[in-house]
Amino acid sequence: MQLTLSLRHFFQLCLLALAWPLLAYADLPKAANVPGGVAIVALGSTSAYPSPPQAWLGEQPIFVTADQNTWYAVVGLSLDLALGKHELRLTTAEETKTVSFNVQAKNYPKQYVKLKDKSKVELSATDQARAIREIAVIQEFKHHWRDSPDTDTALILPAKGKLGGRFGMRRYFNGELRAPHVGMDVVVPRDSPIIASGQGKVLAVDDYFFNGKTIFVDHGNGLITMYCHLNRIDVEVGSSIDKGQHLGLSGATGRATGPHLHWSVILNGVMVDPELLIKPF
Numbered sequence: 001m002q003l004t005l006s007l008r009h010f011f012q013l014c015l016l017a018l019a020w021p022l023l024a025y026a027d028l029p030k031a032a033n034v035p036g037g038v039a040i041v042a043l044g045s046t047s048a049y050p051s052p053p054q055a056w057l058g059e060q061p062i063f064v065t066a067d068q069n070t071w072y073a074v075v076g077l078s079l080d081l082a083l084g085k086h087e088l089r090l091t092t093a094e095e096t097k098t099v100s101f102n103v104q105a106k107n108y109p110k111q112y113v114k115l116k117d118k119s120k121v122e123l124s125a126t127d128q129a130r131a132i133r134e135i136a137v138i139q140e141f142k143h144h145w146r147d148s149p150d151t152d153t154a155l156i157l158p159a160k161g162k163l164g165g166r167f168g169m170r171r172y173f174n175g176e177l178r179a180p181h182v183g184m185d186v187v188v189p190r191d192s193p194i195i196a197s198g199q200g201k202v203l204a205v206d207d208y209f210f211n212g213k214t215i216f217v218d219h220g221n222g223l224i225t226m227y228c229h230l231n232r233i234d235v236e237v238g239s240s241i242d243k244g245q246h247l248g249l250s251g252a253t254g255r256a257t258g259p260h261l262h263w264s265v266i267l268n269g270v271m272v273d274p275e276l277l278i279k280p281f
Contacts, residue, residue: 003013023140026153028067029074030276034106036168036182038276039075040268041101043090046071054091057088060268061145063221065153074153076222076267077103079168079180082272100264108168111181111255131209140217141224141268148220154279155197156243158227159250159261161188167273182271183226183264189232190231191261196241197225205233211262212254215247222269228262229253 012110031040043053046069055062056071063074073088079112083105087098124129164185200219207213213237218224231251235241252259 013051020113024043025065027152027279028065028072029153032276033101033103033105035077035081035103036079036108036271037077038272039073039101039103039206040071041075041088041099042090043071043073043099044214045069049092051093055089056089057064057086057268061222062141062154062268063151063223065151065221068279073099074267075101076270076272078270079182081270094145106127106168108170109166110172111169112172116223122137127209134206134208134210137206138208142266142271144203144218144224145222146201146220150199151220151223152198152243153223153277155265155274155277156195156280157186157278158195158197158225158247158263159186159188159192161186161192161261163187164260167271167275183228183262184274186261186263188259188261190249190251192259194227194230194247194250196243196245196247197265198223198242199226200237200241202235202237202241205235205237208254210255213248213251213254214254217247222256222267224266226262226264226266228264229260230257233258 026263028040029038046066049071052064053071055064057075064071081103083103085100085102086184090097090099140247164187165181167181167184168179196217197218200217203216203218205215213230213233215227215233216224229251230248232249234246234248250259250261263274264271265277
């Protein structure tokens with residue numbers, strides 16, 4: 001009987017290792033347990049769990065990595081996430097359990113934007129239908145998942161310029177409240193070089209009503225970066241990308257008041273504050 005149990009656990013460990021390759025030690029993001037932030041949740045020691053545990057928030061898989069001999073879940077927290085206690089579902093070869101963490105309030109500032117082109121605020125029926133279709137497509141990209149043994153969470157700024165609108169700002173376009181700002185703006189002249197903030201693969205490129213010419217880079221394990229309002233795109237879908245590699249040129253396509261880069265970071269399907277992941281390169 002004991003032999004049967006040991007063999008069963010052995011095969012469970014093998015299956016877990018195949019499904020989730022051993023991840024390299026990561027430079028963890030800054031922890032911020034607030035809506036729009038990143039929670040760093042300890043899951044147990046690497047000696048207790050030789051293979052990485054699997055973690056979910058609801059039905060969404062969560063990036064798990066190791067640092068200082070401890071497994072951590074790196075959890076993106078949506079801007080509309082309820083305050084208070086939340087639970088991760090954790091699965092190892094031995095057990096399934098829950099691990100809790102708390103989310104606290106954060107007040108983001110307001111931003112007032114004046115657009116001369118009112119058609120970007122008061123949409124026609126045709127533009128409204130286009131925007132709805134594109135938002136649905138972008139939602140699918142946000143939830144894309146690719147297992148990777150080398151996801152790098154130490155991101156770099158993809159452009160050199162003055163930082164403009166910050167993440168989480170409650171935006172008013174021509175006095176009308178719209179969706180909050182879910183990225184970081186870097187003010188740069190038109191046709192300034194835009195580089196990849198981390199290594200990965202080009203997930204998608206397209207020209208959207210609001211975002212303009214846009215690139216999505218998949219860094220693996222639910223970490224995705226988005227580069228918007230470009231004037232030119234110089235990469236193709238499926239291409240492997242190195243950190244710092246040229247992606248395209250900045251512009252003012254889509255809904256933009258002038259040339260700049262809008263840069264977003266997506267983690268387990270939600271937009272999070274990019275500043276939490278920026279590290280020197």
